[in-house]
Every structure is written in C-alpha cells, then in structure tokens.
Amino acid sequence: MVSDNKKSVFEVEFKVRDYECDMAHVVNNAAYLNYLEHARHELLESLGLKFGELARDGINLVVTRIEADFRNSLVSGDCFVVRTSLVRNGRIRLQFNQSIHRKPDDRLMLTAVVTGAALNARGRPEMPDVVVKALDGLSG
Amino acid sequence: MVSDNKKSVFEVEFKVRDYECDMAHVVNNAAYLNYLEHARHELLESLGLKFGELARDGINLVVTRIEADFRNSLVSGDCFVVRTSLVRNGRIRLQFNQSIHRKPDDRLMLTAVVTGAALNARGRPEMPDVVVKALDGLSG
Amino acid sequence: MVSDNKKSVFEVEFKVRDYECDMAHVVNNAAYLNYLEHARHELLESLGLKFGELARDGINLVVTRIEADFRNSLVSGDCFVVRTSLVRNGRIRLQFNQSIHRKPDDRLMLTAVVTGAALNARGRPEMPDVVVKALDGLSG
Amino acid sequence: MVSDNKKSVFEVEFKVRDYECDMAHVVNNAAYLNYLEHARHELLESLGLKFGELARDGINLVVTRIEADFRNSLVSGDCFVVRTSLVRNGRIRLQFNQSIHRKPDDRLMLTAVVTGAALNARGRPEMPDVVVKALDGLSG
Numbered sequence: 001m002v003s004d005n006k007k008s009v010f011e012v013e014f015k016v017r018d019y020e021c022d023m024a025h026v027v028n029n030a031a032y033l034n035y036l037e038h039a040r041h042e043l044l045e046s047l048g049l050k051f052g053e054l055a056r057d058g059i060n061l062v063v064t065r066i067e068a069d070f071r072n073s074l075v076s077g078d079c080f081v082v083r084t085s086l087v088r089n090g091r092i093r094l095q096f097n098q099s100i101h102r103k104p105d106d107r108l109m110l111t112a113v114v115t116g117a118a119l120n121a122r123g124r125p126e127m128p129d130v131v132v133k134a135l136d137g138l139s140g
Numbered sequence: 141m142v143s144d145n146k147k148s149v150f151e152v153e154f155k156v157r158d159y160e161c162d163m164a165h166v167v168n169n170a171a172y173l174n175y176l177e178h179a180r181h182e183l184l185e186s187l188g189l190k191f192g193e194l195a196r197d198g199i200n201l202v203v204t205r206i207e208a209d210f211r212n213s214l215v216s217g218d219c220f221v222v223r224t225s226l227v228r229n230g231r232i233r234l235q236f237n238q239s240i241h242r243k244p245d246d247r248l249m250l251t252a253v254v255t256g257a258a259l260n261a262r263g264r265p266e267m268p269d270v271v272v273k274a275l276d277g278l279s280g
Numbered sequence: 281m282v283s284d285n286k287k288s289v290f291e292v293e294f295k296v297r298d299y300e301c302d303m304a305h306v307v308n309n310a311a312y313l314n315y316l317e318h319a320r321h322e323l324l325e326s327l328g329l330k331f332g333e334l335a336r337d338g339i340n341l342v343v344t345r346i347e348a349d350f351r352n353s354l355v356s357g358d359c360f361v362v363r364t365s366l367v368r369n370g371r372i373r374l375q376f377n378q379s380i381h382r383k384p385d386d387r388l389m390l391t392a393v394v395t396g397a398a399l400n401a402r403g404r405p406e407m408p409d410v411v412v413k414a415l416d417g418l419s420g
Numbered sequence: 421m422v423s424d425n426k427k428s429v430f431e432v433e434f435k436v437r438d439y440e441c442d443m444a445h446v447v448n449n450a451a452y453l454n455y456l457e458h459a460r461h462e463l464l465e466s467l468g469l470k471f472g473e474l475a476r477d478g479i480n481l482v483v484t485r486i487e488a489d490f491r492n493s494l495v496s497g498d499c500f501v502v503r504t505s506l507v508r509n510g511r512i513r514l515q516f517n518q519s520i521h522r523k524p525d526d527r528l529m530l531t532a533v534v535t536g537a538a539l540n541a542r543g544r545p546e547m548p549d550v551v552v553k554a555l556d557g558l559s560g
Contacts (some may be wrong), residue, residue, distance in 0.1 A: 007373055017318040018331050023192045023438065023496065024200040025249035030439060037169065038297040045357070050292050052305055052356040054161045060164040066208045073202065076332040076443065077325070109447050157305065157458040158471050159310060163356065165401065167538055178437040185497070191438050192445055192496040216472040217465070227297050303472045304480040310453035317449065332443045340444040346488045353482065 004124075009083045011042040013103070016078045026073035032110055033066070036098050040088035040114065043096075045133040054098040058121035059128050064093070067103050068112040088135065092125045148221045150183040153243070157217045166213035172205070172250055176238050179222035180254065182256075187274040198261035199268050204233070206251040212242075220245040228275065232265045233257050284322045290323040293383070296358045306353035312390055313346070316378050319362035320394065322374075327414040338401035339408050344373070359383040366413065368384040372405045373397050399406075429503045429509050430463040436498045446493035449516070452530055453486070453525040456518050459502035460534065464514075467554040478541035479548050484513070492522075499523040508555065512545045 020031040033075055039050050043059075051061055072081060080102045090096035100110040120126040160171040174247075191201055214220060220242045229235035233255055234254050240250040260266040283303060300311040308414055315328035319333050324341075360382045373395055381389040400406040444546040461471050464481075471481055494500060500522045509515035513535055520530040539544040 015166065017314065018321050018443060019314050019317055019448050019450060021332065021443050023441050023443065024202070025194040025443050026200065026202070027217065028439050029177065029203040029206065031171045032299065033170035034175055034299050039300055041298050050356065051328070052301065055164040056305070062164070062166065062210065062213065063169040064210050066169070066206060066210075068206045076330065078262075113154050157454065158461050159308050159457055162299060163301050163303065163305050165476070168299050170299060174437065174439050177439055182283050190496065191443065196445070208519065216470065233501050237533050302474040304482070306480065306482070309457065309483040309486070310450045313450035313453055335444040340446065341445070342444070342493065343449040345488050346449070346486060346490075348486045350482065350484050350486075384472065 009085050010039070010046065012039045012042050012082050012084075014080055014082065015037075016074050016076055017081070018076055021076050026075055027078075028048050029070065030101065032068065032070070032112075033073075035075060035100065036064075036068075036080055036084075036096075036112055036114060037078075039084045039098060040116075043084050044134075049131060049134050054118075054130075057130075059131070060119045061116055062119055063114060064117050065115040066112060067108060067114075070110055072107060072109045074100070074102065074109055080109065086135075089115060092127050094135075149225050150179070152179045152182050152222050152224075152279075154178075154220055154222065156214050156216055156220070158216050158265050166215055167218075169210065171238065172208065172214075172252075173211070175220075175240065176208075176236075176252055176254060177203075179224045179238060180236050180256075183224050183226060184274075189271060189274050194258075194270075195217055199271070200259045200260055201256055203254060205255040206252060206255050207254075210248060210250055212247060212249045214240070214242065214249055220249065226275075229255060232267050233270065234275075289365050290319070290326065291365075292319040292322050292362050294318075294360055294362065295358055296354050296360070298356050301356050306355055307358075309350065312348065312350070312354075312380065312392075315360075315362055315380065316348075316364075316376075316392055316394060317343075319364045319378060320376050320396075323364050323366060324414075329411060329414050334398075334410075339411070340399045341396055342399055343394060344397050345395040346392060347394075348390060350390055352387060352389045354380070354382065354389055360389065366415075369395060372407050374415075422548070429505050430459070430466065430500050431461055432462050432504075433458040434500055434502065436494050436496055436500070438496050441496050446495055447498075452488065452490070452494075452520065452532075455500075455502055455520065455545065456488075456504075456516075456532055456534060458481075458517050459504045459518065460506075460536075463504050463506060464554075469551060474538075474550075479551070480539045482539055483534060484537050485535040486532060487534075488530060490530055492527060492529045493553075494522065494529055500529065506555075507534060512547050514555075541543050 020027050022028040080100055082094055082100050084098045087095050096114040098112045117125045160167050162168040222240050224238045229233050236254040238252045243250055257265045300307050302308040314367055360380055362380050364378045367375050376393045376394040397405045440447050443446040482500040502520050504518045507515050518532045522529055537545045
C-alpha cells in the first residue's frame, strides 16, 4: 500500500534571504542546492527519517548525482515553494524529482533530479532496514 | 588560433574547510558547487572576464544547467584540485567540463558539466562582444 | 511620533536547515550571522528599505561591529525566532539588538548587538535621506 | 616551555571567492566568520587537534562569544591573510585574537576576539586532557 505522504508531492515554502544573492543580484546557483536539500530532508523527516540521527547511527545519506535546469532566477524578496516527489531507483538508490516555483504566480524557476544512496559505516552503498521500512510501498 | 590557456585544462587548488562539512562528516553537496563556481570564475578571470565587473556593466553570467556525479566524498582536511575546461556550446552558451581530484592520490571525487549563458540587462541571453572577444578561438 | 513597527520588537521565525549544522551536529557559528542578517533585512524591509535596491542606488548598508554571545546550541530540527529592535547610535550608525530564542520553550540561544552604517558611493559613512526618513522617529 | 607555534601568530592565506560577495559587491559579514573559523581550525590542527575527530570522540569545540570590528570591506579578487594567536582564558576557555589583512598592502580589514570552550558529551564545559596537553605551555 502506498501512503499519501509517499505518493503525493511534498511542498516546502521558502523566502529568499539576501545573503543567498550574489553580485548579479540573483540567488547564487549553490543556494538552490541548499533549498533542494532542505526540502528533501523535510520529506524524509515526514517519513520518520532524520539525516542527523542516521549519521550518528553510521548511516550516511549521500547525493550521488544531480541534474538541475535553471529556468529563471530567484531574486531578493521572492517567496517560492520547492516541490519534491520520491521514487525508488533500483535496489539501493532513491530518486528525488524536485522543482522550484515562485509565489504567487507559480512560475517555474528550476527543475532537478537528485539521486541519493545510503552508505553504511564502511562507506558501501546499502539500503538499511530502517530506510526500507520508512519507504515501504514507495512506487518506483 | 587557440591560445594555451583556452585549450589547456585550468586548475585551482583548494583545501576543505570544516564549515563545509555536514553532520555526516563529509563535504555538503552544495559546497561542491561553490568550489566549481570559484574554479570557473578563476578561469574566466584568466581570460580577462570578471564576474563582478560584468554584473556592474549589466552582463550577468548565469548557470543554466548542472549535471554533477558525486563519485567519492571529500572530508575534513582533504586537499584537492578542480580541473576545468571551457568550450563554446552553440551561439550563446558556454560549457564547462569540470572534475575534482583529491590530492595527492589524484582520486576522482566528482565530475560535472556546467552550462552557462550571458544575460543582457533585459534578462535575455546574449553573448556580448567583450565575452566573444575574450573567448576568441575557443574550440567548440 | 514613534510608529509601532519601530518601537516594537520585530520577530522572524526560522527552522534549522541541516546544511547549517556542522560535524559537531550543532548550527555552525557563521550560520547564526546569516539568521541575524535575514532578520535585520526583514525589519528594514518593513520600514520600506530594501538592501538590494539601496545597493543599486549606490547606498551600501554595512555591518561595522558584531558582539554575539552564544548561550546554547541550536540543533537539527529546531524551530526558533529572531527578535530584533533597532535604535539610532549617534548620527550615522544604526544599532540592532538581537536575540535568538528556541521554540516552543523560548530558551535563549544567542544575544547580539550588531552595529551598521550606510556608505555612500564613495565608500564614506553617510546616512542618506531615504534612510533617515524611513527611520524617522526611531528612538536612540 | 612555550613552543614556537603556540607563541607565534599563525597565518592562513585566502582569496575571496565570488559566492562570498553579496549584492553590495563586498564580502558578506557571515563569510568573515567562515574565514576566521578556518584559520582557528588550521591553528588547532597545527597543535594536533582536529575538530572533526574531537567531535567523533564526544568533545565539541564551540564558540561562546565573538566580538568583531569590520574596518574595511574585502571585495571580489582580494587576497588576504588571517592572523590568529591563541591564549588560555581562565580554566575552561580559549581566546583567539584574530585579524584580517588585505594583500599585498597589509591593510587592516577586520579585528576579532573569539572565545571558545570545549563541551563534553553531556554538553558541559570541560577542558579535556587531549586539549590541555596540546595547549601545554600556552601563555594566558
């Protein structure tokens, strides 16, 4: 069975902070990755998975690949939403499909596909039981 | 004619700073984008193009697409080099092929293809003369 | 006359983002300055002063001094509020008294006094009319 | 006996990275704290103390107070040096006296006094033996 919070698109709202903007008066490219990570961690937390606690237990969630298309630039003062959906990708990978939309006009600013894996204490990819259980029923 | 600094791979050396590491004790994914950007800007500066000065003149160099594969994790104390080569991609795009190698064993940590464009003061893609001239002879 | 938003303490709510936490699993010291800056800029925006627009007009708001006491550490998952009050400090300086309180127990995490000045296009301290007018009636 | 690397001023050289500059085209105030932290950690590493390893062992080095005076602004392209000296401050505190000087004219850009403490696994201030031994002979 697929629970709602796994199927549905997970949304987190943000407002641009001025320190995230660079000399060109737009949000710096790396700051978008910060937004995307925070959105992924909020989604995982909604499934009961906390990045910090997992790290303490020797399970490191790492990003293995990022594809991001920057469509339009966020600027100082903008409010926006990050939308994330999560699917399994093979036996040991998670795939996050993410997009950023400006508020209130819902203009598409960025799309990204972020692939992640869990590494065990020896640095090897391994999907630990606690993650498998949390994602139980996830499509993909 | 292709000048040497355009053909050759441009190298910038770094050392991981602890504030770039996250709770999993590895460099956070967004920090790699910071490294890659600094390397690109150093390359551009070697061609006479300064990001900040261009921005003041109404020319914004922006990233339009990033593909990055995270192969291995940099950790606290690591020294590494970012290698960048630049090619033209169509009439109005620049393509940076970048990789990060740990020192001194030259282990490959990340590969990335970063596509950029220049936006004029109206926010439209346009390759201004100053950029065209600096990149004159660049292969692609 | 002193308007309410000048007299009262200005509040901005945040949630810790995991990329702001370091290897010790607490929010890194520099990230607190990011929080404090965002809170100051939100306060200034409530008075009609936008940092980015002022910069475009040749007026740079800069920090000249920071005193911060770190009382307790914010950790992953914490929600908190930054409280800011603004007073004039002499003819050309602004003083922001700021504190960070964890939610929901209101525990004091940090206190700070941040002094700022406006620099004109020649880099000289000068309180421009637009700022004076926005702060009209501010105590201090 | 006081060893040379404890008595002498410890220097780390940097170059401004463009992502550290904000819309006012100067280095953002929080980025200076990043520079200062990296310089402190390099000093500690020269004494055999690694922040990350200490954290893994349950010893968290934390900042308890920062006083920083921003004298002049670093801008894109600037090279600079952070100078740090370390003294004991009471039984359980370390005091770092730090300054930032632009290269090559040695212009003073920032002075700071940063106070730190070691917290044990229960979050209590405690100067562990490994730190005491590393700092043996330190003046203050």
